[in-house]
Amino acid sequence: MSSLSNSLSSEAQAFNPTASAAGGExxxxxxxxxxxxxxxxxxxxxxxxxxxxxxxxxxxxxxxxxxxxxxxxxxxxxxxxxxxxxxxxxxxxxxxxxxxxxxxxxxxxxxxxxxxxxxxxxxxxxxxxxxxxxxxxxxxxxxxxxxxxxxxxxxxxxxxxxxxxxxxxxxxxxxxxxxxSLDSVVLFLIIFIWTPPHFWALALVKSGDYAKAGIPMMPNVAGPDSTRRQIVWYTLLLAPLGLAPVAMGFGGWLYAVIAALGGLGMLAGAVQVYRLREGEPERRAAMGLFGFSILYLLLLFAGLLVEHGFGLFRAVIV
Amino acid sequence: MIDPNIQIRPLTPDEERARRKRSIAIALTLGALVILFFVLTIAKLGPQILERPL
The missing domain is CATH 1.10.357.140 (UbiA prenyltransferase)
Structure with a gap:
């Protein structure tokens, strides 16, 4: 029975005509x-x-x-x-x-x-x-x-x-x-607001790919310049939002430093994406922001993990 | 009911090897699930697991 099902290849062939059968590892x-x-x-x-x-x-x-x-x-x-x-x-x-x-x-x-x-x-x-x-x-x-x-x-x-x-x-x-609680809702909001600048930075570079597949990503629909403006706006929202855990009392000193420096880094990356609009510098700025955005989010959450998981939490606002 | 128009061919050695690996993975997953449910039961009920009417 399973030999039979493994040999029915019509669906796989719809995507890859050379596939004789799906024998997935x-x-x-x-x-x-x-x-x-x-x-x-x-x-x-x-x-x-x-x-x-x-x-x-x-x-x-x-x-x-x-x-x-x-x-x-x-x-x-x-x-x-x-x-x-x-x-x-x-x-x-x-x-x-x-x-x-x-x-x-x-x-x-x-x-x-x-x-x-x-x-x-x-x-x-x-x-x-x-x-x-x-x-x-x-x-x-x-x-x-x-x-x-x-x-x-x-x-x-x-x-x-x-x-x-x-x-x-x-x-x-x-x-x-x-x-x-409100604490996890704030973490939700940070990731939610982080997502557009993160993905749109990649979409600026891969817009040709998305156009080929007919996916209406922001650079393909509103154009690269509008996308760059929106990246800056979202990042302007994200940088202070990253500090919200400090104001709410569950982000300590370590987190505050990461959020402040990381937020500035994100803003610098977004401004570079906004400024550089031609050729290789444009691609490098967009991929730079894409890569840094991953690091930024990882460090933000690592800061909270270290502070709360290893007893290093020291409140900034007492 | 199998469609008579579908052509059936034997699996290649590579496909057979992949199927064997998939079977082992499924067996290991089932074993892991048994352990998971056992551990979960002990963790949820604790020592009370032994307190039951005879």
Whole structure:
């Protein structure tokens, strides 16, 4: 039976005519989970847990974190299943397992669905149903609202869709405390506002790819200059927002220094993207902001993790 | 009901090797799930797991 299903190749051939059959390796299935995104999700969800100083067993917290990661991976898998046709058209994504013919679309759909339902159910059993509901909402938001509705329909796709990527700290906090506080909502807002300048910096460089696939990214719809202005506006919002945890009393001295310097770095990067509009300097400025934005977010959350996880928290505002 | 128009061919050695690896991964995942549920039960119930009416 499985030999038969492995030999039915019509769906794979739709994306790669040379694929005779999908005989995906384990690593191909792992790639469907978008491991790099999963790392960011694990990290931000962990910070959402740690700032709450939970009293739950570390085993429960660990299993919850694992399920949040699996749920995020499942939504990435469903996204790749839905987007296989446009992934095949872009150089950045053409080698993904489905467009490359290594995994059949239906295999990816089944894999994503099993992991989605499994991760939500186990999170509910391990922690609580508020966290499970939030994880289910995150998966549906990414796979359905973002991938199926927004991505091909509006230039605001990653602005609204960014909510899915921003939710893990809230899910993490809910998993270990049973409630959601303003602290994790602020972390949500930081990731939410960080998303547009981060993705649009990449979109400025890859606009040709997106145009080929017919995805209405901001540079393709509003033009590069308007995108650059919006990057500056979002960064102007992001830099002070990064300091909000300090004002709210859960970001200490270490975090304050990271947020202040990192915010200035983001602003400098955004201004460079705004200024340099031609040739290689333009590309370097955009990729520089894209790379620095990842470092900025990682350092912000690492600051909170170190302060709260290792007892180094010293309040700035007493 | 299998569509008679579908052509069936045997798996290549590479495909068979990939299938074997997938099977092992599924077995390991199932084993991990058994351990996960066991640990979860102990962590949730604690010592009370032994307190049950006979």
């Amino acid at each position: 384990v690593s191909d299935f792992f790639a469907l989970l978008k491991p790099r995104v999963m790392v960011l999700v694990i990290f931000t969800a962990l910070v959402g847990m740690v700032i709450s100083h939970p009293s739950v067993s570390p085993i429960i917290a660990g299993i919850s974190l694992l399920m949040i990661a699996v749920g995020a991976g499942a939504s990435g898998c469903l996204n790749m299943w839905w987007d296989a046709d446009i992934d095949a058209l872009m150089t950045r994504t053409a080698k993904r397992p489905i467009p490359d013919g290594r995994i059949l679309p239906n295999e990816a759909l089944a894999f994503g669905m099993v992991l989605s339902v499994g991760s939500v159910l186990i999170l509910g059993l391990a922690s609580n149903w508020l966290a499970a509901g939030l994880l289910a909402f995150t998966i549906v938001f990414y796979a359905v609202v973002y991938s199926m509705w927004l991505k091909r329909a509006t230039a605001q796709n990653i602005v609204i869709g960014g909510a899915a990527g921003a939710l893990p700290p809230i899910v993490g906090q809910a998993a270990v405390t049973g409630h959601v």
